[in-house]
Amino acid sequence: MAEHGGQGGQILDTRLGDALSERYLAYAMSTIMSRSLPDVRDGLKPVHRRLIYAMAQLRLDPTAGFKKCARVVGDVIGKYHPHGDVAVYEALVRLAQDFAVRYPLVEGQGNFGSIDGDNAAAMRYTEARLTIAAQALLAGIDEDAVDFRQTYDGEDSEPVVLPAAFPNLLANGAAGIAVGMATSIPPHNAAELCAAALVLVRRPDAPLSALLAVMPGPDFPTGGIVVEDAAAIAQAYETGRGGFRLRARWEKEEGRFGTWQIVVTEIPYQVQKSRLIEQIAELMEAKKLPLLGDIRDESTEEVRLVLEPKSRGVEPEVLMETLFRATALESRFPLNMNVLGADRVPSVLGLRSVLRAWLDHRHEVLERRSRHRLAAIDRRVEILEGFLAVYLNLDEVIRIIREEDDAKAGLIATFALTETQAEAVLNMRLRSLRRLEEIEIRAEHGKLIEEGAALRALLGDETLRWKRIATEIEATRKAFGAGRLGARRTTLATAPAPVVLDQIVAIEREPLTVLLSRQGWVRALRGHGLDREALKFKEGDDLAHLVECSTTDRLCLFGSAGRAFTLRAADLPRGRGDGQPIRVISALGSEESVVAVFTLTESGRRLVAAGSGRGLLVRDADLVAEKRTGRQVLNLRDGETAALCIPAIGDHVAVLGDNRRLLVFPIDALPELSRGAGVALQKYKDGGLRLAAVFTLADGLDWNGRRRLPADLAPWLGKRADPGKPAPSWMLRNR
Incomplete structure (x- = not known):
């Protein structure tokens, strides 16, 4: 590739790859440093910083009148930011939108757009001035608080960074895409940020948990509800990367x-x-x-x-x-705290590091402002001491000025003044010669001496400086933590329980009664409390199971092979007909029978048992089968079948065997598993399990419509797998 020299017309041969790499790297660095990434100290990109500084130069403070945005944009692109006026105006508009930034830095007058996505009016129609937040960012800028550099044309100067008494980076957030990197920082509550910063001031080694105790998460200008897990939030703030689920x-x-x-x-x-x-x-x-x-x-x-x-x-x-x-209505806001540090190097920082960088910047600003003020005090004290020296002999001063050829030299020689003091005396007005002025000068001199001593003590003691910073941050917290602007808008809620989309299919929640006949025909009728005598079935068929539920429920069908099948109530056939065979809806085997049909609940638990007397406890959640083929819950041996699946609500189990013996034992003796063969409920020589019930011993056992009290059951209390004792007659009656 050929390059033409600027003046000499020299041509240099350069490899295309090298030339592209050099130019692309320059473009990438320009994008990263000057366009996309904010500074960790004031949270601003160059265009925003130049906008605020230009408005300050135009004296557009919060108490001043408004000026046309066209005037502001013109100053910005003419003096500081040589880019397009449209981009600069868009940046200005965003700083004024209370739905886009948590704490607007610009107060707009006119049409600045809306949350509907409407554009702002043209810059010739709108007006703007700074807000108190922007004023806090600028506090001390005329007191040598920060470095300045030349503007792009060398005719003026601009601040490298603003003093930033307001935690703007986290309070208003930032977003940008550079070359090979990006940043995304959500807005936060300024009062909470100040509280977290105060924690760091008082305890520099404070853990992240102490910061999150006072600043638990983002605070978006449009409100909403953050439904992110607390552990995920802590992890995001620890690493500087993560995200937040936000709901309407x-x-x-x-x-x-x-x-x-x-x-x-x-x-x-x-x-x-x-x-x-x-x-x-x-x-x-x-x-x-x-x-x-x-x-x-x-x-x-x-x-x-x-x-x-x-x-x-x-x-x-x-x-x-x-x-x-x-x-x-639910969105996810990413967190990627990629920012430019004080050394202008981009890096991803955690919450603690970002706050630490802001505090270190405030410490440097305090030192610089204190030195600047101290130097001004020293200059003024020097002048005041010169005034006081000549006030004792004003007649001689007047004579020297009237008669000496070099009045300055005469004053220096006569009163031992410095050149600065002599110049000040010569420039003193005649009205200052009155006695009252001397008293005022002595009072001012005393105050300045006292203030200078305090500043010297401050500069010499780091502990005093951090106390001063804490006082300033506390004042900021109070200023931005009150009223509608300071109140938290976003609620932090616990993460919602995961919901399977398949569950949200009901068109309407209405009561249903599910009927399953002995021959395996299933159907659903609308309503509850149906008259069983009025129910009709095929000839030779009859009702086997009836379940009252709703269209949004899921049902469990437990088969004699120990498998559980899940049915959605809304999918069952409706109407007054015979319904459908259950084996068409589920993969129930031709030799299998239905042991139980019931509604699944989130906290439900069941006792399942084989005819041989082995059983276990299983939660409803473990009975859910995602496939049509069902889920094996009870492992059976050759020749065994599942005999029962009953609710496990209570603290004791009553087991009646075919041998007509009864055993009552605590339910805690049974294991709770998602799948297994179970353990022996009762020991049998002949036969197997006949009936079982789970109940609360203190309330008694409801049997055949009559409640048997704990005293009635005492003879049959024992350990799991005992043979039990002969059952009472009241238990065997009608069984």
């Missing part, structure tokens, strides 16, 4: 005649409301949201999205779960 805030509003609707009042951060509504409408049209009937936008300045269910029988939680899974 909603509530159920009751209507007339039993109707209700969902009202969404807060949507996830950076989600455009209009686009969210379009997305939900598109999914409704595609019939991918079967539970949702309608959506309306009733928002004014506050968000209010109204969601109407297709039927009032739908559970609100189920409806919202389908929306969270399918729409932007």
Whole structure:
């Protein structure tokens, strides 16, 4: 590749690969350093820093009037940031949007866009000034608090970083994509950040847990609910990488005649409301949201999205779960705290390191401002001492000025003044010669001497400096922790229990009664409390199992081969006909019979046992079968069959064998397994298990419609696997 020299017309041969590498590296470094990554000290990118500094130079403080944004953008691109005006104005607009930044740095007047995604008006129509947060970022900038550098054309100077009395990086967050790296930092609550910083000031070795105790997570400007696990949040802040699940805030509003609707009042951060509504409408049209009937936008300045269910029988939680899974009502905000350090080197930092960097910057700013102020005091004290020296002989001063050719030299020689003092005396106004002025000078001199001594003590003692920093941070915490601006907007909730999408399929929650006949025909009828005498079956068939449930329930069918099958109540055949064979719906074997049918619950537990008398406890969660072929729960030996599957609610088990002997023993003696052969419930010489029941001993045993008290059962209390004793007559009656 040929390169032309600038003045001499020299041509150099360069390898294309080398030239591309050099230019691409320069581009990458420019992107990383000057465009995409924020500085860890003030949390600003160059364009934002230049905007704030330019507005400060225009005297656009919070108490001043507004100026046209076009004027601000013109100053920025003309003096500090030689880039396009559109990009600079977009950066200015974002700093003024209270739904985009947690603590706006610019106060806008005019149309600055909306949460619907509307664009701001042209810069010639809008006006702006700085906010108190921006003012805090600039505090001390005229007191040599930070370094300055020349602007791009060398005609002016700009700050390398702002003093940053406000924790802007974490308070407002940042996002950017550079070459080969990116950053994504969510907003946080400034008062909580200050509290965490104070923890570090008082305990420099404080662990992350101490910081998270006062700053538990992000605080988004649009509110919402963070549903991330606490351990995952801690891990993210420890490493600087992770993410947060953010959900919309909603509530159920009751209507007339039993109707209700969902009202969404807060949507996830950076989600455009209009686009969210379009997305939900598109999914409704595609019939991918079967539970949702309608959506309306009733928002004014506050968000209010109204969601109407297709039927009032739908559970609100189920409806919202389908929306969270399918729409932007739930989003994930990534955490990647990739920032430029004080040495301008990009790195990914954890929460503790970011706060430490901000505190170290505040310490440096305090030292520099103190030295600057001390130097100003020393200069003023020198001048005041010169004034006091000449006040004792004003007549001689006047004579020297009137008669001497070199008045300055005469003053220096006569009163032993420095050149600075002599110059100040010569420039003194005549009105300053009055006695009152001398008193004021002596008072000012005393105050400055006292302030200078305090500054020298401060600069000489690091402990005093950190106390001063703690006082400043506490003042910042109070300033930004009060009122509507300071109140936390995002709620931190526990992570929701995982929900299998297959469970959220019910079109409507309504009562059902499931019927299973002796010949294996199953059907579901609407309602509960059916008249059993009125139920009709095929000729020669009869009712075997009846279960009252709802359309959103899952049923367990436990077979004689020890397998559990899962059926969804909503999928069972409806109507007054005979239904369908159970073996068509499940893979129940032709030789298998149904031992039990029941509704699965989250906390339920069952006692399952074989006819030989071996049994175990199993939770409902372990009876769920994802496949049609079912799940083997009770392992059977040759010739054995499953005899029972009953609820295990209580603290004792009563077992009756074919040998007409009864045994009662504590349920704790049985193992709880997800699958197994079980242990012996009762010892038999002949026959096997006939009946069993689980009950609470203190309440007694309900048998044949009559409750038997603990005293009635005392003779049969024993250990598991004992033979038991002959059963009482009341137990054998009608059995």
